[in-house]
Amino acid sequence: MKWHNSIQFKFAVFVLIAIMFIPIVMPLTSMVTYIPGVFIEYENTPYEGFNELTEMWHSEARNLEGKEDSKIKKRLQELNDKYPKSEIFWVDHTGRTRDTFSYSGTLPGKWSVPYTIQFMKDSFDADPYTVVAFLGKKKDSGFMVIKVDRILLEPPVQRLSEGYNYAFIIVFLAFMLLFALLSYLFIRSIRKRLLRLKEAMEAKKGSGIPLAIKISKMDEIGQIEESFNSMVQALEGSRLREIQEEKLRRELIANLSHDIRTPLTTIRGHLNSINQEIDTAKGKAALETIDHKIDFLSGLIDNLFSYTLLSAGKYPCHLNRVEMNRFIREAAAGWYPILEEHEIEVELQMQQQPAFWTVDPNWIERIIDNLLQNVVRHAREGKFVEISLTDNQLIFKDKGRGFSQESKQKGAGIGMVIIDLMVREMGLEWEIESTGTGTTIYIRKLDASGSCL
Amino acid sequence: MKILYLEDDLEIGKWVKEYLESRGYEVDWFTSGLHLPEREDGYDLTILDVMLPGLDGFSLGKRLKNKHSQMPIIMLSARSAIEDKLEGLEFADDYLTKPFHAEELAKRVEVHLRRYDKSLSSKLRIRHLEIDQKTNSIINTITNEEIILTGKQFQIFKYFLRHLNQILTKEQLFEKVWGDQYIEGDHKTLMVHIRYLREKIEQNPSEPEIIETIRGIGYRVKG
Numbered sequence: 001m002k003w004h005n006s007i008q009f010k011f012a013v014f015v016l017i018a019i020m021f022i023p024i025v026m027p028l029t030s031m032v033t034y035i036p037g038v039f040i041e042y043e044n045t046p047y048e049g050f051n052e053l054t055e056m057w058h059s060e061a062r063n064l065e066g067k068e069d070s071k072i073k074k075r076l077q078e079l080n081d082k083y084p085k086s087e088i089f090w091v092d093h094t095g096r097t098r099d100t101f102s103y104s105g106t107l108p109g110k111w112s113v114p115y116t117i118q119f120m121k122d123s124f125d126a127d128p129y130t131v132v133a134f135l136g137k138k139k140d141s142g143f144m145v146i147k148v149d150r151i152l153l154e155p156p157v158q159r160l161s162e163g164y165n166y167a168f169i170i171v172f173l174a175f176m177l178l179f180a181l182l183s184y185l186f187i188r189s190i191r192k193r194l195l196r197l198k199e200a201m202e203a204k205k206g207s208g209i210p211l212a213i214k215i216s217k218m219d220e221i222g223q224i225e226e227s228f229n230s231m232v233q234a235l236e237g238s239r240l241r242e243i244q245e246e247k248l249r250r251e252l253i254a255n256l257s258h259d260i261r262t263p264l265t266t267i268r269g270h271l272n273s274i275n276q277e278i279d280t281a282k283g284k285a286a287l288e289t290i291d292h293k294i295d296f297l298s299g300l301i302d303n304l305f306s307y308t309l310l311s312a313g314k315y316p317c318h319l320n321r322v323e324m325n326r327f328i329r330e331a332a333a334g335w336y337p338i339l340e341e342h343e344i345e346v347e348l349q350m351q352q353q354p355a356f357w358t359v360d361p362n363w364i365e366r367i368i369d370n371l372l373q374n375v376v377r378h379a380r381e382g383k384f385v386e387i388s389l390t391d392n393q394l395i396f397k398d399k400g401r402g403f404s405q406e407s408k409q410k411g412a413g414i415g416m417v418i419i420d421l422m423v424r425e426m427g428l429e430w431e432i433e434s435t436g437t438g439t440t441i442y443i444r445k446l447d448a449s450g451s452c453l
Numbered sequence: 454m455k456i457l458y459l460e461d462d463l464e465i466g467k468w469v470k471e472y473l474e475s476r477g478y479e480v481d482w483f484t485s486g487l488h489l490p491e492r493e494d495g496y497d498l499t500i501l502d503v504m505l506p507g508l509d510g511f512s513l514g515k516r517l518k519n520k521h522s523q524m525p526i527i528m529l530s531a532r533s534a535i536e537d538k539l540e541g542l543e544f545a546d547d548y549l550t551k552p553f554h555a556e557e558l559a560k561r562v563e564v565h566l567r568r569y570d571k572s573l574s575s576k577l578r579i580r581h582l583e584i585d586q587k588t589n590s591i592i593n594t595i596t597n598e599e600i601i602l603t604g605k606q607f608q609i610f611k612y613f614l615r616h617l618n619q620i621l622t623k624e625q626l627f628e629k630v631w632g633d634q635y636i637e638g639d640h641k642t643l644m645v646h647i648r649y650l651r652e653k654i655e656q657n658p659s660e661p662e663i664i665e666t667i668r669g670i671g672y673r674v675k676g
Binding site: 266353 | 462464467531537550620668671
């Protein structure tokens with residue numbers, strides 16, 4: 001970043017301008033206002049100054065010495081044309097007023113001595129500026145007079161100042177406005193870029209990580225943008241690593257599961273062969289127990305791995321709107337043959353109206369599986385299970401010997417822990433009521449349900 | 454009936470092959486999917502293990518299904534994660550997790566062969582009915598008369614036959630047969646059709662033996 005690009009530098013420049021505003025802008029305004037005027041006006045006026053006019057008038061008068069009246073008249077006419085707004089007349093050697101040019105006042109036909117003195121007194125240092133010149137060197141050959149408004153003879157700057165006072169104020173205001181505008185633009189551009197950065201931070205892609213931003217300028221905000229981008233990159237990287245890790249973990253668990261299930265399958269295969277060799281009732285019963293234990297072990301493996309994933313937060317919950325009547329009916333249809341095999345009567349109490357719950361269907365299925373598994377394993381002697389759905393609860397009721405009895409058999413434990421984790425994570429609530437004659441489990445939808453924790 | 458069977462575990466492979474052969478199937482068993490390509494024609498059903506050396510079961514299954522859409526595929530897997538099941542069922546007809554019972558596998562093989570009209574005999578017997586799946590005729594073996602069903606009744610009955618031993622919920626039945634989204638009032642329509650169907654095929658329609666009612670859940674036809 002170059003020093004002159006920094007916001008700090010720019011801000012310092014603005015402060016400096018603000019402090020120096022009057023001392024710098026006043027002369028600046030004068031320069032801008034007058035200099036063009038001075039140059040332009042010089043070219044357009046025949047008047048150059050008081051002295052110049054006096055000299056010109058005397059030299060003209062000398063030149064007209066002894067000339068005929070008509071020549072004098074003609075020359076004075078020319079001068080009147082050359083100097084606009086001038087008033088000219090001449091008086092001959094007899095004291096008679098001769099020709100007047102653009103003269104606005106009244107003149108006597110014959111100049112008396114008192115009048116002449118009065119005229120000279122009035123004209124001295126007065127406005128209009130008056131020049132009186134004798135025609136020639138001799139004082140008795142008459143005189144000629146020119147009167148010009150003083151303003152026309154002042155130096156140009158002076159002459160302009162009246163009309164240009166307004167211009168001065170306007171230019172001064174213009175400078176002030178320009179300064180205000182520049183400050184505004186400066187602040188606005190910073191504000192805009194900050195807002196853009198804020199929006200970029202808030203906007204998220206599907207992964208929940210903001211997108212990188214285009215770097216606008218290499219100043220302090222540009223540096224923030226740069227850091228922001230490297231942060232986004234770091235987040236992206238860690239998310240990818242996390243996905244990678246999750247995949248590896250799942251892979252590992254799938255492999256472990258495979259490694260345990262394969263020998264279990266082999267055991268079952270051999271069990272099958274033995275079954276054909278053994279005829280005694282006791283032997284058959286033992287084989288059946290082994291067979292049940294294989295299922296038990298395999299279920300345990302499932303639960304163990306699910307628990308590992310769940311507790312590590314690697315079994316994400318994906319909520320959906322699920323029609324529970326239909327969902328439970330289908331789950332029950334899947335379980336019916338197993339329950340039937342164990343002579344467990346199934347009673348379903350669904351609702352007439354569609355009941356939508358916002359849950360993860362895979363998780364709900366898992367919960368139902370675990371609960372019915374428990375009924376088959378630990379409440380078989382009740383020979384009954386009722387699943388009912390009310391407005392906001394899902395109820396599982398069996399007539400087994402109750403939970404206190406069941407919990408003595410390890411294995412129910414992890415299944416229940418998984419149910420507990422899943423229920424709570426989906427924002428539901430559950431409760432177990434267990435007596436010696438049966439267990440009832442309530443899963444409740446709360447008002448706050450509908451989002452993963 | 455020829456079954457293509459892929460399994461890398463030798464003990465399980467031997468056991469399943471022997472069991473299925475004892476049930477009258479001809480079983481070709483391979484331990485990997487690498488040597489298959491030219492020989493996969495002419496099988497009626499494939500049983501596929503998911504974790505195979507070389508090509509994995511999912512890819513192999515998808516390839517087989519693309520080539521032979523009429524060949525049922527049963528996936529056999531030690532992976533029990535729901536994701537794996539769902540991935541498998543995208544192309545496979547069934548998914549069985551290890552450790553499985555050989556009887557269950559044999560039962561499912563039978564059901565899938567029947568679904569694709571490939572069972573050992575085209576004649577199926579359910580209690581007093583004899584159903585010829587080729588000609589779609591249903592004979593009452595007691596009176597030796599043919600039972601004529603209406604279009605919807607036949608569709609319902611056929612759907613039961615394709616899913617023998619499976620409990621079908623009223624939603625599933627209605628949506629498959631009528632092809633409409635199930636709404637609550639549709640239950641009556643279905644009940645009426647099933648009553649008429651029972652009147653035609655059951656010996657005593659008030660105590661049905663063929664189409665069982667599973668209270669609160671649905672209906673089932675046992676094979």
